[in-house]
């Protein structure tokens with residue numbers, strides 16, 4: 012039972028000149044211990060007598076009551092992101108006119124607090140609505156509890172009220188707390204350009220009684236937002252980068268890393284954001300789009316496709332980590348660039364406050380552009396993943412290869428490097444559908460099996476490379492040449508025609524196997540349950556056969572193109588080298604895939620855990 016603590020008279024004057032006088036009451040014994048206020052306004056004592064009469068009957072009925080939740084930005088600073096300021100102003104005048112109470116409830120941000128509300132605004136700027144933003148922060152959509160409000164009303168003897176609100180939850184909670192609602196009086200609609208999405212979300216998500224015009228229904232989404240309406244067409248975006256990637260492919264080989272301009276263009280096109288959840292500034296796109304993006308990039312430069320594919324995937328992986336790491340790496344709307352390697356697995360030792368890790372890791376693709384490294388380490392037989400700033404590691408110039416040279420997949424070395432506890436996570440937890448990030452994010456893909464995306468990168472890059480090779484081959488065949496004063500084309504030779512038909516057939520086979528593999532994946536935006544064994548077997552098999560057919564198409568193209576394509580400046584020889592490295596990646600290791608896929612399709616079960 013709450014009791015009145017103080018009651019003071021406060022004259023009110025609003026900036027527009029309207030004024031009235033309030034009895035401001037404070038209380039002892041409020042359930043949540045917060046400093047809630049009750050402003051008794053107008054002929055409030057008289058209104059208490061109207062509790063027995065019907066709303067439309069004699070007198071003005073029961074006290075008009077507004078439960079106003081604190082909103083510092085709206086109430087104090089006049090923020091236009093919400094309708095709180097105008098609602099407060101309107102409520103005071105309406106209540107003062109008929110008598111009743113304004114309860115000023117210290118439930119900033121629907122109960123999540125001021126800082127969290129501002130965090131939620133930041134997420135809304137990236138496309139989430141007001142409710143999803145709360146959820147993404149690990150809060151409820153609306154955490155308000157009106158027990159203290161009911162206590163205050165009871166203390167004043169206002170057990171029947173006319174409730175000034177559009178929010179059905181306020182009415183429901185009050186009724187459950189024993190307050191009768193004689194009438195629910197809607198507040199005015201204070202629509203502005205800045206709050207239209209907010210009001211539409213209140214109407215659509217929590218059943219607020221709001222009559223909004225078309226302007227509010229027509230959600231205009233921030234251009235970079237990852238909501239369905241605002242999803243960028245990523246394959247089209249990266250297709251625009253292809254000519255530039257072709258022009259710089261040789262430079263990438265020479266540098267043995269991606270040219271800065273390429274990294275910048277990938278950043279600007281949002282490529283690293285495609286998989287990351289919307290709440291951390293990603294686009295939350297699915298595996299199919301991701302696979303297509305890698306394929307299209309490879310039509311320009313296989314090293315770029317490979318690097319971008321992995322870096323985008325690692326950003327998604329970081330969104331599976333616990334909140335502390337996410338706050339660190341995604342701070343300020345950045346999408347982190349992180350190289351990841353598990354070959355070979357390093358060692359970890361527990362030390363106070365963290366771990367000491369040692370190891371020598373190879374194949375850290377994209378490390379030349381990364382701020383972070385995700386490293387596999389072992390502790391008492393358990394596999395862990397450690398997140399380490401690249402600057403803390405020794406970077407060894409080891410990527411001297413005949414293909415995919417631009418990926419700069421160099422080695423990393425650490426000797427007893429301290430990694431704080433929060434930057435180490437168990438691999439089993441990270442790869443589980445119930446990974447820590449899955450409790451934070453709504454995106455369907457967050458639950459996806461860890462290896463699903465990884466398995467797509469090499470075959471996607473191989474297919475895009477083969478498509479580029481076929482383009483080059485066709486041009487080569489059709490270009491007119493002068494021979495002994497006669498104009499001829501290679502395409503006019505029947506042998507060249509036959510070869511080009513075989514190459515086209517190989518490419519078509521690669522594309523069909525690719526489509527077969529993708530057809531196993533869930534549609535965009537839907538959860539990806541772990542695949543049944545036979546489905547997984549055919550997924551891996553189709554990807555591997557697609558890549559083999561891509562390589563065959565490239566082989567046929569190179570074989571029919573003459574000696575000039577072996578100049579280091581010619582893209583075809585590079586494609587041949589790149590695809591050779593791709594086909595040797597463990598995700599395309601054909602012998603193991605054939606064995607395991609055979610087992611899976613025969614119902615014998617996989618004989619390796621990691622297939």
Ligand SMILES: Nc1nc2c(ncn2[C@@H]2O[C@H](COP(=O)(O)OP(=O)(O)OP(=O)(O)O)[C@@H](O)[C@H]2O)c(=O)[nH]1
Pocket residue numbers: 078079080081082083092093095098118119120121122123127128131132141145175176177178181198209213219
């Ligand atoms: N978390 C969060 N809180 C918000 C946001 N916008 C406004 N708020 C808070 O929401 C509360 C305002 O809600 P109310 O004015 O009570 O509105 P309501 O619940 O929609 O109900 P009625 O106005 O009574 O129809 C205040 O605490 C604001 O700080 C937002 O985007 N996120």
Ligand SMILES: [Zn+2]
Pocket residue numbers: 082084085086093094095096
């Ligand atoms: Zn507000």
